[in-house]
Amino acid sequence: MQWTNPAFDALPKDDRHQVEHWGQDESAGILICAGTLFERLIAGDHTLVIASGHRAAQQQRQLMQALIPQLQQGANPFFALPKILCELLGWNSSAACTRLNTEQIALVGHWHNQAQHSPRTLELSASLAAPLYAGHTSTPQVQEWNQTTTDPLLPEKGIWLGQSVQDAEGTIVGHLALWDTEPQTSLADSIHLLQLSADLVGAWLPPKPADEEPQTFSTDPLTHLLQRDALDHALIRSEKQHPEHDYLLALIDIDGLSQINHELGQQEGDRILCTFAAKLQQICRPNDQIFRFGGDEFVLLIPVGKQPPPLAKRLDQINRSMAEQLKLPFHASAGLALMSEVHGNSDELMLLTNSRLQQTKAQN
Template identity: 65%
Template sequence: MKTHALTQLLASTSAPALLLKEGDTHWSNDAFNSLAKSDRHQLEHWGNEGKGEIVVCAGIVFERLSAGDHTLIIASGHRAASQQRQLMQALIPQLQKGISPFFALPQVLCELLDWESSAACTTLNNHQLTLVGHWHAGEQHPPQTLELHDSLAASLYIHQAPTTQIQEWIKATRDPLMPTSGIWLGQRIEDASGETIGHLAVWDKEPKANLTDSIHLLQLCADLVGAWLPPKNAESEPTAYTADPLTHLPQRDALDNALSQCEKSFPEHEYMLALIDIDGLSRINAEFGHQEGDRVLCTYADKLRHECRPNDQVFRFGGDEFVLLMPVSKKAAPIIKRLDLLNRSMAEQLNHPFKASAGYALMTEANGSSDELMLLADSRLKQAKKKT
């Protein structure tokens, strides 16, 4: 190891660095010397005799690099700039297309950090999570509803629990996503008010990933998502609405309130409403049984929820109908294309024909009236169904 060049390079960095040679302190920079004496002794001891690739000292993650008779102890993060740049380059174009970060991030993290699996979940209620994005073994997997008490991430949702957690297990768990053994790294996601809104996780049976880099990137992603989500309206009081017992989606009372809020904020804000009807649900019930019909409704509800951006809202309108209410900018969200892709995804997953028709309407077209908005969307839905 060319120690002169190395020490010159690290001399002015803000990252604490210590160089050991044959077990003795060979060099350290000013950032390391400014640490408390007890912390310096802990790092020296760990550098010579400690186990593991990383250690946390003075609230900083350190890693150990060895070459010959030299050992370098350095604060993590020296690869952060490159990884952050790659993360942004992969994530921002997807956000610009209206794709939820909860859907996009698992693939980005697996490919960037070399984990086999990753998941991004949002809270559905006090007992359930919505698995929005799930990347495993090089493939994107469909969204689904998970029971919180079965998830390895349950500890992230405990009040005042650490926001970043590592778990290792050597036998099967109750978590349906996990292999029989492995290492799991989870990161809680909070909004600007500090409320928990979901989590990110990566895991692998035999991880090849750098744990330090993974912790750094997961924490950065959580900060990005928390900052990206729009702030809640401080003036609005939370109201409890009834959830559909089958799909767990909010129902008409919640839709009526959401439409009322849209009227109040129009014309400053534009909205699009999509009224969606599953074609031939009665035929599915007759041909495959009501249990299959219920499975179709639940699967579609999960997938439709996954298509939502953070400000979008999805409701079960009744029977085989759903409503998607979306704030839109000058460039409308590409919802038509996404719903077409959802139809194909449903047919593939269910292994039998599937089609859902939709009618779309803008609040501008309805002159700010939510009643007119619903009537216009319903009229266009009927036109769409006639074409099928």
């Protein structure tokens, strides 16, 4: 048997002998040598030896080591992954988006030039990822371009890789992307890691409860958020899951929307409602639920792990970022309460959050 292959030739002499010897021995199917995994496929008289890149395996391990602890601490995988992928693969930019509705996606994680950038809502039709959402495909997309594109994130030229994220039922719920003007990394390694990341996120997303009839709920035409009927349903479900699982309910109310409408017009009021809704969505982790409860009221229903999430701090950040973005004074008040405080009674939970909201508003 003659062994010819640049990768094989690059092995130290002793390792080459070991691989050659193993290649002729038909008893064992796998060899690990010099950190590389060799696998043998036999078809008739022909033997094909496949070496799985040592580097790919290392990158996969590093991905798990970086991502899993963050997931355990309650991080949103869509927020965490772009930084992890850029640092592992050496690309300049990465994004992880979730589908908001048929026209919009939420840019949840955005790592660019070694910094995390703010979440925002993007138009799906302008994104290079639009074809990923059009068909139920798990095939990655590769695009190279030399002129300005419609995608607001992309530079004037470069290479873009995109991979859809599907939930357990195969529904496309978002995508991951990498781009760079001149990528220095192997495209094959990058695609491979992007696919693995998408599979991990898909597996991490909460499964839809099997014991329930699928139900459709109305969405609010302005913000595309679920409404009161869906909140009632979610509260009954969380009531049933208590006391094994606790939930944090937040009732959030934009202060002075009627004044904004009066001074700046209804359209500006609408824009503020949509921007605020998108920012609330961006702080939601995969198991969190968000609803538009009334005109200027929103509700978050959040499963609580070992500790309640730092929601009050996140809402403060949203207030600051709204004021900065709108260049207007902006404040939304919140009343928070745990299901365990009211012994699993969701009606009382709503009353408690409402009274806390009123207390907070009275102090502002």
